[in-house]
Amino acid sequence: MRYFYLLASLLSFPILAVQAQADSTAIRPAAPECGPLQPAQLCVDFDARRSVDAGAGELVYRWNMGDGRIETGLAITHCYTTRARYQVTLDVLVPATGEVRRAERTFPVDLTTRPVLNFSIGPAATARVGQPVVFDALDSVLPGCQSVATVWDFRDGFTQQGQRVEHAFRKPGRFQVRMSLRGFGGGSCGESNCVSQEVVITP
Numbered sequence: 001m002r003y004f005y006l007l008a009s010l011l012s013f014p015i016l017a018v019q020a021q022a023d024s025t026a027i028r029p030a031a032p033e034c035g036p037l038q039p040a041q042l043c044v045d046f047d048a049r050r051s052v053d054a055g056a057g058e059l060v061y062r063w064n065m066g067d068g069r070i071e072t073g074l075a076i077t078h079c080y081t082t083r084a085r086y087q088v089t090l091d092v093l094v095p096a097t098g099e100v101r102r103a104e105r106t107f108p109v110d111l112t113t114r115p116v117l118n119f120s121i122g123p124a125a126t127a128r129v130g131q132p133v134v135f136d137a138l139d140s141v142l143p144g145c146q147s148v149a150t151v152w153d154f155r156d157g158f159t160q161q162g163q164r165v166e167h168a169f170r171k172p173g174r175f176q177v178r179m180s181l182r183g184f185g186g187g188s189c190g191e192s193n194c195v196s197q198e199v200v201i202t203p
Helices: none
Strands: 003-007 018-021 043-047 060-064 070-072 075-079 085-094 099-110 120-122 126-128 132-136 147-153 159-161 164-168 173-184 193-202
Touching: 070 075, 159 164
Parallel strands: 003 043, 126 193
Antiparallel strands: 003 018, 043 075, 060 070, 060 085, 085 099, 120 132, 132 164, 147 159, 147 173, 173 193
């Protein structure tokens, strides 16, 4: 789910109330069964359609997204290219008077607090018996942990540890390969998070 910010109704300017509606950023231990991949969430939604200023008339919303780009509109979606912290600034323009209300509201956006569990399979998710298959944890991370171990369970009786590993299956079948991130450290560090993808092995 993407981050979502909603600007509440305005009774008067320059007061803007904002309500952030997003999943909790707390890192929780994974459920016993592995879930789907959790790639980095880089898109943020902002919605100002409930904002009004009857005295000013039509307004133009201009968003400085903190990464050098500008968006305009009442409701926008902005996708960043890097997991980082950004400061979004909203300017409000009043066409009737030419007034520009700069930095009417600022929004801290932190894309670094959510865990990322994502891995690739190469050269393809289908291979023959005995053919090496490469598993890469890519940008997977558990924020808040002092150290993280990447553990692979190939579901054929073999396991391996490492950011990027290679494994050859010894028999045909469909294998739900699991990648687990095991975090070490106090605070918000999760004990374990697990995702899986299917690998098909042919004779």
